[in-house]
Amino acid sequence: MAACCSQPFVDDRDQHGRLLATQVSSKSLLADVANLTARKGTLAAHIARLERRLSEVLGQAAQDASGLCAPADIKMLTCRTTGSEQQILDLRGELAARDEDLAASRAANREPMAQVNR
Structure with missing residues (x-):
């Protein structure tokens, strides 16, 4: 999984290769949720800008191809x-x-x- 996301359990292994489950604190999970929510908003705004620009470019290309202008x-x-x-x-x-x-x-x-x- 991506490094920016905390997992509820960290994949640690002991000297025999067995998995050890270590719990993450609820404060760190809440901080991760807040960070991911902010990141989601930033990405949504960026996607909206890209969609608007793509729409403009495709509209101009369609207008040029149609020969109407x-x-x-x-x-x-x-x-x-x-x-x-x-x-x-x-x-x-x-x-x-x-x-x-x-x-x-x-x-x-x-x-x-x-x-x-x-």
Whole structure:
């Protein structure tokens, strides 16, 4: 049996190889019960964490295998594409505003240049 568990009787042998029964105190048995109860709680919590993690991993594997969701790299590329499209729209807006400013400046300079050339 495991070393962490006290047995009610210890396996001792005399010089002829016969078993001798030695009783363990009730206090040591109660201490063993308390220690084993605490260990049981620790192991139960650890098992629950492992089960939760296994469930997450198996769920992700099933989701990936089903093809219902896009793989992570496709999601990342989609996000990058969306960001790039937004940046393009912003830059086109800035370009249009600059084109309007340039057209207004040309119109404003057209009349004085026409007067100078006359």
